[in-house]
Amino acid sequence: MKTYLNLGCGYRYQTGWTNVDYVSTGDGVLAHNLLQGIPFSENSFEVVYHSHILEHFSKADGKQFIQECYRVLKPNGTIRIAVPDLEQIVREYTKNLEKALEGDAKAPQDYEWIMLELYDQVVRSKSGGEMADYIFQPEIPNEDYVFARLGEEARNLRKGNLASLNQPKKEPSTPKDKRSMFRKVLSKLKNNLRQVLFQSEIKFYQENLHYITLGKFRLGGEIHQWMYDSYSLSKLLTEIGFKEVKIQTAFESQIPNWNSYELETKEGIIFKPDSLFIEAKK
Template identity: 50%
Template sequence: MKLLNLGCGQKYHKDWINIDFISNSDYVIPHNLLEGIPLEDKSVNVVYHSHVLEHFSKIDGLNFVKECFRVLKPSGIIRIAVPDLETIAKEYLKNLELAAIGDKDGKNNYEWIKLELLDQMVRNESGGAMKEYLFQSTLPNENYVYERIGMEGKSIRQTFLNNQVSSTKKLKTPSSKNALIKRLLKKIKNKIFHKSKNEVLTVAQKKALRIGQFRLNGEIHQWMYDRYSLTELLKEVGFSEIIHSNAFESEIENWEKYQLDVIDGEVRKPDSLFIEAKKL
């Protein structure tokens, strides 16, 4: 059985064909999925992607799902996880009402869910306002944030806390000094290399170039989906037997052993909408 994991990031399994824009492992094939899926027609039994589809524009997302359909064998399964727009919208409205009547928890949760709704679509630098929120000295609604974004949020937060503790010590180590020197040399090299290109640009043009390059690097959310719109998209492409699933259940054989949506019993991205369908 051939299993395909698209846009896998750091969450891949050696039994799968794993593809991502950048590879950090011998088990991951580097490829730009905007250029299609580099596999033959009807060549895999399962296609899976988690929190990938929303990074495509609406039309590119349609073409991407068509590619998933193309490479699947008859009776093949597609499994998709995306941020659930419906749940985010409901949480936003609920906490808006609570914040408006002065509820303290509602106010804090409102500030977070507003970021969940908008930040990854509008940010112009990596991490955006979500990073600033997670990097506060104290999270006023830590449990709510972790319920929403799960272990990845915990990991980001813990990395920040660890860096806070060890930052002074690291600056004194030779390895950190060497890294700093390397960064400075790279910065100088880049300035020299790009001088002829940038010397004719205004400050505003340089800012626009920087923002444009960032917004095209894949971090931005370009579309959002709910159970209705994602179902309609799958129907349009030709998928059938569409079901709304959860992180633990799947028609994919031995799903639990791959630990892609659930790791050691914990849901990796609890803010997700999970949908499966078949190519008949």
């Protein structure tokens, strides 16, 4: 029986693998916070795989997470990691910058997009950020470039969003104004628990609702907290004790029958073409 582990699997997981995510996304997907370690004993798995997860950890937490991957791998086991490729993004940035400075008519649009790709998921304060605003606008001026960068997943996401805009809108069952709803809740607390809650505490929450909401989002897992290129990720793996570090393509792997699992490709299409793919042995 295969002992393969897929961490942060989302909705892309395989039967026969052990699949883990922060919330269970299907039958057999274990819900677990990976900041608390990997909930398996050492030397348990032949393969440990995660895609676009590592960048959501801080640099220090990311190192600890990779150490956990090493711990649960069997000797000579394979780790495979996919992350946004910082080097590739930066090269695209400098290319588009140079073209824009030279007066290329199409370059400003591509430059605008690559700046979003570089920074938006680090600094955003709402889900999807400005990247989502760009993708979901009625007409994308450089659509081919954007989806060449993001892949078919993003194109399908756009199609779904545009289709939903054409659906009849339902009346919201909750107040449109979240601040108004929050004030009503606080008012009820104030009336029912007047002897327990101080006026200053109520005022604090009223005045700081924006910051509480923002902090909750920023700590919710969507933000990129660190980025990697082939050098830095290879160095990290080597420092932890991995050997035979090798850059791969989405189609190449030391994992037997890799493409049959359709975790990164399907029918020749790469799900996340902006990725760096890397493998190493324990």
